[in-house]
Amino acid sequence: MEQTQRRRGAELEAVLLDAAWDELMESGYTRFTMEAVAARAHTGKQVLYRRWKNRAELVISAMRHRNGSIIEDIPDTGNLRDDVLAILQRMADRFESVGPEVVHGLLAEAPDLDPEVYSRMTGVMETIVQRAAARGEIPTGDVPERVLTAPTNLLRHEMLLAREPVAASTLTSLVDDVFLPLVRTSAPH
Amino acid sequence: MEQTQRRRGAELEAVLLDAAWDELMESGYTRFTMEAVAARAHTGKQVLYRRWKNRAELVISAMRHRNGSIIEDIPDTGNLRDDVLAILQRMADRFESVGPEVVHGLLAEAPDLDPEVYSRMTGVMETIVQRAAARGEIPTGDVPERVLTAPTNLLRHEMLLAREPVAASTLTSLVDDVFLPLVRTSAPH
Protein backbone atom coordinates (compact mmCIF):
# COMPACT_ATOMS: atom_id res chain seq x y z
CA MET A 1 0.00 0.00 0.00
CA GLU A 2 2.76 2.42 0.94
CA GLN A 3 4.53 3.81 -2.04
CA THR A 4 8.12 4.01 -0.93
CA GLN A 5 9.49 4.70 -4.40
CA ARG A 6 11.03 8.15 -4.51
CA ARG A 7 10.86 10.09 -7.74
CA ARG A 8 13.99 11.97 -8.85
CA GLY A 9 15.39 14.35 -11.43
CA ALA A 10 13.49 14.84 -14.67
CA GLU A 11 10.82 12.31 -13.79
CA LEU A 12 9.96 14.13 -10.59
CA GLU A 13 10.06 17.51 -12.27
CA ALA A 14 7.57 16.39 -14.88
CA VAL A 15 5.22 15.14 -12.17
CA LEU A 16 5.49 18.47 -10.36
CA LEU A 17 4.78 20.50 -13.49
CA ASP A 18 1.83 18.31 -14.41
CA ALA A 19 0.43 18.68 -10.90
CA ALA A 20 0.88 22.45 -11.12
CA TRP A 21 -0.88 22.58 -14.48
CA ASP A 22 -3.80 20.51 -13.25
CA GLU A 23 -4.09 22.67 -10.18
CA LEU A 24 -4.04 25.77 -12.37
CA MET A 25 -6.84 24.41 -14.53
CA GLU A 26 -8.93 23.44 -11.55
CA SER A 27 -8.45 26.42 -9.27
CA GLY A 28 -7.26 29.26 -11.47
CA TYR A 29 -4.47 31.55 -10.46
CA THR A 30 -5.72 33.23 -7.32
CA ARG A 31 -6.60 29.95 -5.63
CA PHE A 32 -3.50 28.22 -6.92
CA THR A 33 -1.53 27.30 -3.79
CA MET A 34 1.84 25.68 -3.34
CA GLU A 35 0.33 23.44 -0.67
CA ALA A 36 -2.21 22.06 -3.12
CA VAL A 37 0.40 21.39 -5.79
CA ALA A 38 2.63 19.60 -3.31
CA ALA A 39 -0.27 17.53 -2.01
CA ARG A 40 -1.39 16.62 -5.53
CA ALA A 41 2.13 15.49 -6.38
CA HIS A 42 2.40 13.61 -3.07
CA THR A 43 5.39 15.54 -1.95
CA GLY A 44 6.39 18.46 0.26
CA LYS A 45 6.54 22.18 -0.43
CA GLN A 46 10.29 22.23 -0.07
CA VAL A 47 10.60 20.14 -3.21
CA LEU A 48 8.82 22.92 -5.06
CA TYR A 49 10.73 25.78 -3.49
CA ARG A 50 14.00 23.99 -4.23
CA ARG A 51 13.19 24.43 -7.94
CA TRP A 52 11.10 27.60 -8.24
CA LYS A 53 11.46 30.86 -6.38
CA ASN A 54 7.72 31.42 -5.96
CA ARG A 55 4.19 30.81 -7.27
CA ALA A 56 4.64 32.87 -10.40
CA GLU A 57 7.76 31.00 -11.53
CA LEU A 58 6.16 27.66 -11.00
CA VAL A 59 3.10 28.67 -12.99
CA ILE A 60 5.21 29.97 -15.86
CA SER A 61 7.22 26.76 -15.93
CA ALA A 62 4.05 24.71 -15.89
CA MET A 63 2.65 26.65 -18.83
CA ARG A 64 5.83 26.28 -20.84
CA HIS A 65 5.99 22.59 -20.03
CA ARG A 66 2.44 22.12 -21.23
CA ASN A 67 2.29 24.37 -24.26
CA GLY A 68 5.86 24.19 -25.48
CA SER A 69 7.84 27.34 -26.14
CA ILE A 70 6.81 30.29 -28.26
CA ILE A 71 5.83 29.78 -31.86
CA GLU A 72 8.82 29.83 -34.14
CA ASP A 73 7.55 28.29 -37.32
CA ILE A 74 6.13 31.23 -39.18
CA PRO A 75 2.99 30.52 -41.20
CA ASP A 76 3.49 30.60 -44.96
CA THR A 77 0.22 30.09 -46.77
CA GLY A 78 1.27 32.05 -49.84
CA ASN A 79 -1.24 34.71 -48.93
CA LEU A 80 -0.79 37.68 -46.61
CA ARG A 81 -4.30 37.65 -45.22
CA ASP A 82 -4.19 33.99 -44.27
CA ASP A 83 -0.72 34.28 -42.78
CA VAL A 84 -1.83 37.01 -40.41
CA LEU A 85 -5.05 35.21 -39.58
CA ALA A 86 -3.04 32.11 -38.73
CA ILE A 87 -0.85 34.05 -36.33
CA LEU A 88 -3.82 35.64 -34.64
CA GLN A 89 -5.58 32.31 -34.36
CA ARG A 90 -2.56 30.79 -32.66
CA MET A 91 -2.45 33.61 -30.16
CA ALA A 92 -6.13 33.22 -29.41
CA ASP A 93 -5.83 29.45 -28.96
CA ARG A 94 -2.88 29.82 -26.67
CA PHE A 95 -4.61 32.45 -24.59
CA GLU A 96 -7.76 30.43 -24.31
CA SER A 97 -5.90 27.37 -23.08
CA VAL A 98 -5.09 29.22 -19.86
CA GLY A 99 -7.78 31.87 -19.60
CA PRO A 100 -7.75 35.55 -18.66
CA GLU A 101 -7.64 35.05 -14.91
CA VAL A 102 -4.30 33.29 -15.06
CA VAL A 103 -2.82 35.87 -17.40
CA HIS A 104 -3.92 38.76 -15.22
CA GLY A 105 -2.58 37.02 -12.15
CA LEU A 106 0.80 36.60 -13.79
CA LEU A 107 0.83 40.13 -15.12
CA ALA A 108 0.22 41.37 -11.61
CA GLU A 109 2.81 39.16 -9.93
CA ALA A 110 5.52 38.71 -12.54
CA PRO A 111 6.04 42.16 -14.06
CA ASP A 112 9.35 41.25 -15.65
CA LEU A 113 7.64 38.84 -17.95
CA ASP A 114 5.58 41.04 -20.21
CA PRO A 115 8.13 42.85 -22.38
CA GLU A 116 9.27 39.46 -23.58
CA VAL A 117 5.73 38.41 -24.29
CA TYR A 118 4.86 41.08 -26.73
CA SER A 119 8.13 41.98 -28.39
CA ARG A 120 8.37 38.45 -29.76
CA MET A 121 5.72 38.97 -32.41
CA THR A 122 7.39 41.83 -34.24
CA GLY A 123 9.88 39.62 -36.02
CA VAL A 124 7.23 37.19 -37.12
CA MET A 125 5.08 39.90 -38.63
CA GLU A 126 8.08 41.42 -40.35
CA THR A 127 8.85 38.17 -42.10
CA ILE A 128 5.27 37.69 -43.17
CA VAL A 129 5.06 41.19 -44.61
CA GLN A 130 8.35 40.90 -46.43
CA ARG A 131 7.22 37.71 -48.10
CA ALA A 132 4.01 39.41 -49.16
CA ALA A 133 5.96 42.31 -50.62
CA ALA A 134 8.21 39.90 -52.51
CA ARG A 135 5.12 38.27 -53.99
CA GLY A 136 3.90 41.70 -55.05
CA GLU A 137 0.83 41.57 -52.84
CA ILE A 138 1.62 44.90 -51.25
CA PRO A 139 3.61 47.89 -52.51
CA THR A 140 6.45 47.64 -49.98
CA GLY A 141 7.77 45.51 -47.15
CA ASP A 142 8.99 48.61 -45.36
CA VAL A 143 6.07 49.00 -42.97
CA PRO A 144 6.22 51.07 -39.76
CA GLU A 145 6.65 48.94 -36.66
CA ARG A 146 3.48 50.46 -35.26
CA VAL A 147 1.54 48.99 -38.16
CA LEU A 148 3.34 45.65 -38.04
CA THR A 149 2.38 45.10 -34.45
CA ALA A 150 -1.08 46.61 -34.63
CA PRO A 151 -3.08 43.41 -35.21
CA THR A 152 -1.31 41.31 -32.58
CA ASN A 153 -1.39 44.12 -30.05
CA LEU A 154 -5.06 44.81 -30.66
CA LEU A 155 -5.85 41.15 -30.26
CA ARG A 156 -3.89 41.00 -27.04
CA HIS A 157 -5.73 44.04 -25.79
CA GLU A 158 -9.04 42.43 -26.60
CA MET A 159 -8.14 39.18 -24.87
CA LEU A 160 -6.98 41.00 -21.76
CA LEU A 161 -9.96 43.29 -21.36
CA ALA A 162 -12.94 41.51 -22.86
CA ARG A 163 -12.91 38.33 -20.84
CA GLU A 164 -14.69 36.24 -23.41
CA PRO A 165 -13.52 33.76 -26.02
CA VAL A 166 -12.35 35.67 -29.07
CA ALA A 167 -14.87 35.55 -31.90
CA ALA A 168 -13.66 34.55 -35.35
CA SER A 169 -15.14 37.78 -36.65
CA THR A 170 -12.77 39.70 -34.39
CA LEU A 171 -9.78 38.19 -36.14
CA THR A 172 -11.05 38.91 -39.64
CA SER A 173 -12.03 42.41 -38.64
CA LEU A 174 -8.56 43.11 -37.32
CA VAL A 175 -7.06 41.97 -40.58
CA ASP A 176 -9.60 43.41 -43.03
CA ASP A 177 -10.50 46.68 -41.32
CA VAL A 178 -7.15 47.59 -39.85
CA PHE A 179 -4.11 45.70 -41.04
CA LEU A 180 -4.65 45.22 -44.77
CA PRO A 181 -5.78 48.80 -45.45
CA LEU A 182 -2.67 50.02 -43.67
CA VAL A 183 -0.11 47.89 -45.47
CA ARG A 184 -1.71 48.52 -48.84
CA THR A 185 -1.41 52.28 -48.60
CA SER A 186 1.54 52.66 -46.24
CA ALA A 187 4.30 54.86 -47.57
CA PRO A 188 7.86 53.80 -46.74
CA HIS A 189 9.74 55.68 -44.02
CA MET B 1 -3.84 65.13 23.30
CA GLU B 2 -6.67 62.70 22.84
CA GLN B 3 -8.78 63.50 19.86
CA THR B 4 -12.29 62.64 20.99
CA GLN B 5 -13.98 64.26 18.00
CA ARG B 6 -15.64 61.60 15.93
CA ARG B 7 -15.85 62.11 12.18
CA ARG B 8 -19.14 61.22 10.46
CA GLY B 9 -20.88 60.90 7.11
CA ALA B 10 -19.31 62.61 4.12
CA GLU B 11 -16.49 64.14 6.13
CA LEU B 12 -15.37 60.75 7.39
CA GLU B 13 -15.72 59.18 3.98
CA ALA B 14 -13.45 61.81 2.43
CA VAL B 15 -10.83 61.16 5.10
CA LEU B 16 -11.01 57.42 4.43
CA LEU B 17 -10.65 57.86 0.67
CA ASP B 18 -7.75 60.25 1.07
CA ALA B 19 -6.04 57.82 3.41
CA ALA B 20 -6.60 55.02 0.91
CA TRP B 21 -5.17 57.12 -1.92
CA ASP B 22 -2.09 58.07 0.09
CA GLU B 23 -1.56 54.47 1.04
CA LEU B 24 -1.89 53.43 -2.58
CA MET B 25 0.72 55.97 -3.66
CA GLU B 26 3.11 54.95 -0.93
CA SER B 27 2.80 51.18 -1.00
CA GLY B 28 1.33 50.33 -4.40
CA TYR B 29 -1.41 47.79 -4.81
CA THR B 30 0.11 44.57 -3.57
CA ARG B 31 1.21 46.08 -0.27
CA PHE B 32 -1.96 48.09 0.12
CA THR B 33 -3.62 46.73 3.27
CA MET B 34 -6.88 47.58 4.93
CA GLU B 35 -5.07 47.68 8.26
CA ALA B 36 -2.73 50.40 7.03
CA VAL B 37 -5.57 52.50 5.62
CA ALA B 38 -7.51 52.23 8.87
CA ALA B 39 -4.46 53.14 10.92
CA ARG B 40 -3.66 56.11 8.69
CA ALA B 41 -7.21 57.37 9.06
CA HIS B 42 -7.10 56.74 12.82
CA THR B 43 -10.02 54.40 12.73
CA GLY B 44 -10.84 50.71 12.69
CA LYS B 45 -11.17 48.26 9.82
CA GLN B 46 -14.86 47.82 10.42
CA VAL B 47 -15.44 51.40 9.35
CA LEU B 48 -13.91 50.50 6.00
CA TYR B 49 -15.72 47.20 5.59
CA ARG B 50 -19.00 48.91 6.42
CA ARG B 51 -18.57 50.94 3.22
CA TRP B 52 -16.61 48.78 0.80
CA LYS B 53 -16.85 45.07 0.21
CA ASN B 54 -13.09 44.53 -0.18
CA ARG B 55 -9.72 45.99 -1.12
CA ALA B 56 -10.52 46.36 -4.79
CA GLU B 57 -13.68 48.39 -4.19
CA LEU B 58 -11.95 50.72 -1.80
CA VAL B 59 -9.13 51.30 -4.25
CA ILE B 60 -11.53 52.02 -7.08
CA SER B 61 -13.47 54.47 -4.93
CA ALA B 62 -10.26 56.17 -3.89
CA MET B 63 -9.19 56.57 -7.51
CA ARG B 64 -12.54 58.01 -8.54
CA HIS B 65 -12.52 60.34 -5.56
CA ARG B 66 -9.11 61.60 -6.49
CA ASN B 67 -9.29 61.81 -10.26
CA GLY B 68 -12.96 62.56 -10.74
CA SER B 69 -15.07 60.43 -13.01
CA ILE B 70 -14.37 59.56 -16.60
CA ILE B 71 -13.77 62.28 -19.11
CA GLU B 72 -16.97 63.61 -20.58
CA ASP B 73 -15.97 66.87 -22.15
CA ILE B 74 -14.84 65.82 -25.57
CA PRO B 75 -11.91 67.75 -26.99
CA ASP B 76 -12.80 70.07 -29.87
CA THR B 77 -9.73 71.74 -31.27
CA GLY B 78 -11.15 72.14 -34.76
CA ASN B 79 -8.67 69.58 -36.01
CA LEU B 80 -8.99 65.81 -36.06
CA ARG B 81 -5.36 65.07 -35.34
CA ASP B 82 -5.23 67.31 -32.28
CA ASP B 83 -8.54 66.01 -30.95
CA VAL B 84 -7.29 62.45 -30.99
CA LEU B 85 -3.93 63.42 -29.55
CA ALA B 86 -5.73 65.19 -26.72
CA ILE B 87 -7.73 62.09 -25.88
CA LEU B 88 -4.66 59.90 -25.90
CA GLN B 89 -2.75 62.36 -23.77
CA ARG B 90 -5.52 62.34 -21.18
CA MET B 91 -5.49 58.57 -21.04
CA ALA B 92 -1.72 58.55 -20.61
CA ASP B 93 -1.85 61.15 -17.83
CA ARG B 94 -4.55 59.30 -16.01
CA PHE B 95 -2.70 56.03 -16.26
CA GLU B 96 0.53 57.55 -15.07
CA SER B 97 -1.11 59.04 -12.01
CA VAL B 98 -1.64 55.57 -10.63
CA GLY B 99 0.98 53.47 -12.38
CA PRO B 100 0.93 50.02 -13.96
CA GLU B 101 1.22 48.02 -10.75
CA VAL B 102 -2.08 49.35 -9.44
CA VAL B 103 -3.87 48.78 -12.72
CA HIS B 104 -2.64 45.21 -12.98
CA GLY B 105 -3.60 44.56 -9.40
CA LEU B 106 -7.12 45.78 -10.07
CA LEU B 107 -7.39 43.88 -13.33
CA ALA B 108 -6.48 40.73 -11.46
CA GLU B 109 -8.83 41.29 -8.52
CA ALA B 110 -11.76 43.18 -10.00
CA PRO B 111 -12.57 41.44 -13.29
CA ASP B 112 -15.98 43.05 -13.61
CA LEU B 113 -14.40 46.43 -14.01
CA ASP B 114 -12.65 46.20 -17.34
CA PRO B 115 -15.47 46.10 -19.89
CA GLU B 116 -16.60 49.46 -18.53
CA VAL B 117 -13.11 50.85 -18.76
CA TYR B 118 -12.60 50.33 -22.42
CA SER B 119 -16.07 50.58 -23.91
CA ARG B 120 -16.33 54.16 -22.69
CA MET B 121 -14.01 55.54 -25.33
CA THR B 122 -15.96 54.44 -28.36
CA GLY B 123 -18.57 57.20 -28.07
CA VAL B 124 -15.93 59.86 -27.62
CA MET B 125 -14.06 58.79 -30.73
CA GLU B 126 -17.28 58.60 -32.69
CA THR B 127 -18.11 62.21 -31.91
CA ILE B 128 -14.63 63.38 -32.80
CA VAL B 129 -14.71 61.60 -36.12
CA GLN B 130 -18.15 62.85 -37.00
CA ARG B 131 -17.10 66.42 -36.38
CA ALA B 132 -14.08 65.90 -38.61
CA ALA B 133 -16.28 64.51 -41.36
CA ALA B 134 -18.63 67.50 -41.04
CA ARG B 135 -15.64 69.80 -41.48
CA GLY B 136 -14.66 67.86 -44.58
CA GLU B 137 -11.37 66.67 -43.13
CA ILE B 138 -12.13 63.06 -43.93
CA PRO B 139 -14.34 61.46 -46.59
CA THR B 140 -16.91 59.95 -44.20
CA GLY B 141 -17.82 59.77 -40.53
CA ASP B 142 -18.97 56.19 -41.01
CA VAL B 143 -15.85 54.47 -39.71
CA PRO B 144 -15.74 50.84 -38.55
CA GLU B 145 -15.75 50.50 -34.79
CA ARG B 146 -12.51 48.55 -35.00
CA VAL B 147 -10.84 51.61 -36.51
CA LEU B 148 -12.49 54.04 -34.10
CA THR B 149 -11.14 52.24 -31.09
CA ALA B 150 -7.77 51.30 -32.56
CA PRO B 151 -5.73 54.22 -31.19
CA THR B 152 -7.13 54.13 -27.66
CA ASN B 153 -6.89 50.36 -27.51
CA LEU B 154 -3.34 50.33 -28.79
CA LEU B 155 -2.38 52.95 -26.24
CA ARG B 156 -3.97 50.95 -23.48
CA HIS B 157 -2.12 47.87 -24.62
CA GLU B 158 1.14 49.76 -24.56
CA MET B 159 0.53 51.13 -21.09
CA LEU B 160 -0.36 47.71 -19.74
CA LEU B 161 2.56 45.80 -21.19
CA ALA B 162 5.44 48.26 -21.49
CA ARG B 163 5.71 49.45 -17.92
CA GLU B 164 7.28 52.76 -18.76
CA PRO B 165 5.93 56.28 -19.07
CA VAL B 166 4.39 56.69 -22.52
CA ALA B 167 6.62 58.67 -24.86
CA ALA B 168 5.08 61.59 -26.75
CA SER B 169 6.31 59.98 -29.97
CA THR B 170 4.13 56.97 -29.20
CA LEU B 171 1.02 59.11 -29.29
CA THR B 172 1.90 60.82 -32.54
CA SER B 173 2.86 57.52 -34.10
CA LEU B 174 -0.49 56.00 -33.16
CA VAL B 175 -2.28 58.91 -34.82
CA ASP B 176 -0.06 59.43 -37.85
CA ASP B 177 0.90 55.85 -38.70
CA VAL B 178 -2.32 54.09 -37.81
CA PHE B 179 -5.40 56.19 -37.22
CA LEU B 180 -5.22 58.95 -39.83
CA PRO B 181 -4.31 56.66 -42.73
CA LEU B 182 -7.26 54.47 -41.83
CA VAL B 183 -9.91 57.17 -41.59
CA ARG B 184 -8.69 58.88 -44.75
CA THR B 185 -9.10 55.79 -46.88
CA SER B 186 -11.79 53.89 -45.04
CA ALA B 187 -14.75 52.94 -47.17
CA PRO B 188 -18.13 53.00 -45.43
CA HIS B 189 -19.48 49.63 -44.37
Next chain:
DNA sequence: TCTCCTTAGAGACGATGCGTCTCTTACGGT
Protein backbone atom coordinates in the same frame (compact mmCIF):
# COMPACT_ATOMS: atom_id res chain seq x y z
C1' DT C 1 -32.51 68.73 28.44
C1' DC C 2 -32.79 63.78 28.71
C1' DT C 3 -32.91 59.40 26.22
C1' DC C 4 -32.05 56.28 22.72
C1' DC C 5 -30.01 54.37 18.68
C1' DT C 6 -26.75 54.26 15.29
C1' DT C 7 -22.09 53.66 14.36
C1' DA C 8 -17.10 55.34 15.14
C1' DG C 9 -13.03 53.70 17.06
C1' DA C 10 -10.29 50.04 18.70
C1' DG C 11 -8.67 45.63 18.81
C1' DA C 12 -9.16 40.39 19.29
C1' DC C 13 -10.04 36.49 16.54
C1' DG C 14 -9.97 32.36 13.22
C1' DA C 15 -8.58 31.11 8.75
C1' DT C 16 -5.51 30.93 5.04
C1' DG C 17 -1.32 30.53 2.70
C1' DC C 18 3.26 32.10 2.03
C1' DG C 19 8.09 30.91 2.45
C1' DT C 20 11.48 28.78 5.87
C1' DC C 21 13.22 25.23 8.82
C1' DT C 22 13.84 20.72 10.61
C1' DC C 23 13.84 15.86 10.61
C1' DT C 24 14.12 11.20 8.90
C1' DT C 25 15.36 8.12 5.41
C1' DA C 26 15.60 6.44 0.35
C1' DC C 27 18.76 5.79 -3.07
C1' DG C 28 22.47 6.71 -6.45
C1' DG C 29 27.42 7.28 -6.84
C1' DT C 30 31.94 5.76 -5.71
Next chain:
DNA sequence: ACCGTAAGAGACGCATCGTCTCTAAGGAGA
Protein backbone atom coordinates in the same frame (compact mmCIF):
# COMPACT_ATOMS: atom_id res chain seq x y z
C1' DA D 1 29.30 -1.01 2.09
C1' DC D 2 29.35 3.85 2.82
C1' DC D 3 28.09 8.50 2.39
C1' DG D 4 25.98 12.63 0.83
C1' DT D 5 22.30 14.67 -1.55
C1' DA D 6 17.72 15.50 -1.69
C1' DA D 7 12.75 13.43 -1.26
C1' DG D 8 8.80 13.32 1.66
C1' DA D 9 6.44 15.16 5.43
C1' DG D 10 5.04 18.51 8.43
C1' DA D 11 5.73 22.29 12.05
C1' DC D 12 6.57 27.04 12.31
C1' DG D 13 6.40 32.28 12.19
C1' DC D 14 4.43 35.86 9.80
C1' DA D 15 1.23 38.66 7.32
C1' DT D 16 -3.26 39.85 6.17
C1' DC D 17 -7.80 38.93 5.13
C1' DG D 18 -12.57 39.54 6.63
C1' DT D 19 -15.56 38.92 10.92
C1' DC D 20 -16.89 39.76 15.55
C1' DT D 21 -17.23 42.12 19.87
C1' DC D 22 -17.15 45.90 22.90
C1' DT D 23 -17.45 50.76 24.59
C1' DA D 24 -18.93 55.21 24.21
C1' DA D 25 -19.71 59.53 21.13
C1' DG D 26 -23.03 62.41 19.49
C1' DG D 27 -27.12 63.27 16.49
C1' DA D 28 -32.34 62.73 16.44
C1' DG D 29 -36.46 62.99 18.74
C1' DA D 30 -39.40 63.54 23.08
